[in-house]
Amino acid sequence: MAKSSFEYVKTFELDDTLLPNTWVVVRLDGKCFHKFSEDHNFTKPNDLRALKLMNYAAFTVFREFNDLLMAFGQSDEYSFVFKKHCTLYKRRAAKLVTTITSKFSASYVFYWNKFFKEEQLKYPPSFDGRIVLYPSEENLIDYMKWRQADVHINNLYNTTFWTLVKEGKLSPTQAEKRLCGTVSGDKNEILFKEFNINYNDEPEIFKRGTLLLKKHINMNESIKCISVIVDVHDDMLKEKFWKDHKNLLFMKSKQNFIYDGPITEI
Ligand code: ATP
Ligand code: ATP
Ligand code: MG
Ligand code: MG
Ligand code: MG
Ligand code: MG
DSSP: OOOOTTGGGGGGOOOOBOOSSSEEEEEEEETTHHHHHHHTTOOSSOOHHHHHHHHHHHHHHHTTOTTEEEEEEETTEEEEEEOTTOOGGGGBHHHHHHHHHHHHHHHHHHTHHHHHTTSOOOSOOOEEEEEEEEOSHHHHHHHHHHHHHHHHHHHHHHHHHHHHHHTSOOOHHHHHHHHTTOOHHHHHHIIIIIHOOOGGGSOHHHHHOEEEEEEEEEOSSSSOEEEEEEEEOOOTTSHHHHHHTTTGGGOOOOOBOOOSSOEEOO
8 A cells, every 4th residue: 555645754653662571560550549539438548349449450451461470459559560571562661551551440440330339430530550670580579579568558557547537536637647757666556555456467458468460270180270360468578478489470371261350369
């Protein structure tokens, strides 16, 4: 087909091919979810419906892309880690980040009612997305640790803050003042001494976020190996986790069997 005289505009497009042989991490984050969560009556500090919807939207993304190794989510964010040698979309950054982010956003809306039931979605939410490349195993593991440490810091603060507000009858400003300059030991003590709450007993999903992984399971009656997506709340800050999951960063793609949702590991 003959080229039109307009075709030259295509040359204005810039190349955004990502560096090869590096782990590609796509992290998305909800826009103004502080407000969105209030507008939709999220339970504070942790709305389980919202967390489950995030996990389900991430599961929807995860099962579509064979090159994904794992995904980690907390609050209004999710990180998706692609295998090192991923060549999806010829490693074009914009293609990768927009496809993942829009699939996630669309799934969040599409499955809203499955988790929020009678709580109506009032307006379309949006998520921003970014890509970061990690060249070494150590860097990638530190990335995962960084995001999980963030869950812990935020959740301890939020749990103490909301306990002071809801049970301690402090105003948000008073609670904020009370927590100003406190370290984690102080917060644990406030919870335990004043409210008889042992922070360790809080649900793992609140304290550690959710990691989605592929597990290969050998079927009993045949030699067939299937892979399933599981959601775990393990402590990634411990070296044991990475020892137990040595192959995680180097997993080979396998055909996924589609389930109705992540299989919760007990
Ligand atoms: P930005 O657009 O810059 O990301 P934001 O308002 O989304 O702004 P974040 O730092 O991303 O700010 O924080 C997300 C906020 O969403 C949390 O601080 C919390 O108020 C709310 N939120 C997210 N998930 C939940 C949840 N499961 N339960 C309760 N609140 C939540
Ligand atoms: P890719 O993922 O590479 O974009 P694609 O299948 O989306 O693949 P496009 O070149 O974007 O390919 O073309 C979009 C296709 O979607 C059209 O060729 C057409 O078949 C279909 N399509 C889009 N909009 C309409 C419409 N309004 N009515 C009928 N068909 C449509
Ligand atoms: Mg942000
Ligand atoms: Mg946000
Ligand atoms: Mg956030
Ligand atoms: Mg198209």
